[in-house]
Amino acid sequence: MTTVTETPARVSARHGFDSLEDETHIDGLPVTGELPRWLQGSLIRTGPAKWEVGNRTVNHWFDGLAMLHRFSFADGDVNYTNRFLESRAYRAAKAKGEISYSEFATDPCRSLYQRVTAMFSPKLTDNANVNLTKLGERFIAMTETPIPVQFDAETLSTAGVAYEVPGQLTTAHPHMDRATKGMLNYAAKLGPRTSYRFFLLPPHASKPRVIATKPVTRPAYMHSFGLTQRWLVLAEFPFVVNPPTLAFSGRPYIENYRWKPEFGTRFHLFDRATGESVGPFEADARFGFHHVNSYEDGDDVVVDICTFPDAGIVEDLYLERLRAGKPLAQPSLERFRISPRDGTVATERLVDESMELPRINYGRCNERPYRYTWGVGSDGGWLDRIVKADVVERRSTTWSEDGCYPGEPVFVASPGAEDEDGGVLLSVVLDGRKANSFLLVLDAASLDELARAEVPHHIPFGFHGQFARG
Ligand SMILES: [Fe+2]
Numbered sequence: 001m002t003t004v005t006e007t008p009a010r011v012s013a014r015h016g017f018d019s020l021e022d023e024t025h026i027d028g029l030p031v032t033g034e035l036p037r038w039l040q041g042s043l044i045r046t047g048p049a050k051w052e053v054g055n056r057t058v059n060h061w062f063d064g065l066a067m068l069h070r071f072s073f074a075d076g077d078v079n080y081t082n083r084f085l086e087s088r089a090y091r092a093a094k095a096k097g098e099i100s101y102s103e104f105a106t107d108p109c110r111s112l113y114q115r116v117t118a119m120f121s122p123k124l125t126d127n128a129n130v131n132l133t134k135l136g137e138r139f140i141a142m143t144e145t146p147i148p149v150q151f152d153a154e155t156l157s158t159a160g161v162a163y164e165v166p167g168q169l170t171t172a173h174p175h176m177d178r179a180t181k182g183m184l185n186y187a188a189k190l191g192p193r194t195s196y197r198f199f200l201l202p203p204h205a206s207k208p209r210v211i212a213t214k215p216v217t218r219p220a221y222m223h224s225f226g227l228t229q230r231w232l233v234l235a236e237f238p239f240v241v242n243p244p245t246l247a248f249s250g251r252p253y254i255e256n257y258r259w260k261p262e263f264g265t266r267f268h269l270f271d272r273a274t275g276e277s278v279g280p281f282e283a284d285a286r287f288g289f290h291h292v293n294s295y296e297d298g299d300d301v302v303v304d305i306c307t308f309p310d311a312g313i314v315e316d317l318y319l320e321r322l323r324a325g326k327p328l329a330q331p332s333l334e335r336f337r338i339s340p341r342d343g344t345v346a347t348e349r350l351v352d353e354s355m356e357l358p359r360i361n362y363g364r365c366n367e368r369p370y371r372y373t374w375g376v377g378s379d380g381g382w383l384d385r386i387v388k389a390d391v392v393e394r395r396s397t398t399w400s401e402d403g404c405y406p407g408e409p410v411f412v413a414s415p416g417a418e419d420e421d422g423g424v425l426l427s428v429v430l431d432g433r434k435a436n437s438f439l440l441v442l443d444a445a446s447l448d449e450l451a452r453a454e455v456p457h458h459i460p461f462g463f464h465g466q467f468a469r470g
Pocket of ligand 1: 131223290
């Protein structure tokens, strides 16, 4: 390992927030170590890559224009391709040289007339920079507006709107319905009677079926949800919006949400078979983006989530703060045990290490009791370590390297693995010392490095990706 003395570690993370303009294809990245022969397929990721448009810089990490990145593995070789998602938002930015759609925390510059027009016909972004999913044979990039974007996994070219969302807000973290291989997701239907909704989209359909609904006056910001064999689990953190302000305030989307700790955290359980809901079951106020996993334990429902003490993390992730290396709120891996019979929620922190961008052995463990989750953590600066948490033994192990900043570790099970952690982790790591990135392959059980494949440029910090077996 190299010791970095001249540059504080959190400053060298800054390159992860530099825009990347170039689209490339590289056959045969230089590989050190040895890739497992069974690893055949592609890691495809989405994330913001361009935060400067014309002479303006967007406000927030989440506002950057989406780029797709693909690492393809075949017979020990790694090929890399990157391409901007050619969304309407991207095409308009390119053609006009200005931001033309409303992003998470950035609005286009508008004249008074345009502002009034925008109230009644908001130009919702399709800048799908949060996550992607494979539904049937379709690859779909997603954000939290109701415009999921289909793309070609080979060419990374953009194909158009993938399906209808029954609402104005949704999540980029759908679950798979094991019975139908369809997609389960959340939507908020805003209007005179606002409601939370869940919908099921069969693998080859474009029109979903609403399977559960519940009225709400002030909907909470919702980034993901939980799933057990019986229940859809909604964790309603008290970061809420009065729906008309979204249309009329003139402020960017997320700046209309308000932190209301007096509301507490409220869990709602929706029966997947009947759509009926129970709850709310209340816990102290928290905030969170990512559910890790949920399952039933007798009558109890166990819900694991990466949480923050409050919604201040949304402020922490404004681009100017990140580029200045300001400290960040630290995420905790927490367990909420909901007892519908008693109406109680017991909370417990599972490991001391901080943890975000969690992944599990999804195919085997989602909806079920599980033991391991992998994520990234830090001790106050930018995310600088990969964390493996054992939620049964309540302990964690880490991988880190001086000056390196790993992204979400995607678990890929090895064929025929007996153990839950039998497989590899794939993480795109920024090497802050050299200002470029590499694809890191770790043994998911031991966190020992198996291989790395170096990219000649930096890859901006992104959010999520998926492995598609080839
Ligand atoms: Fe996310």
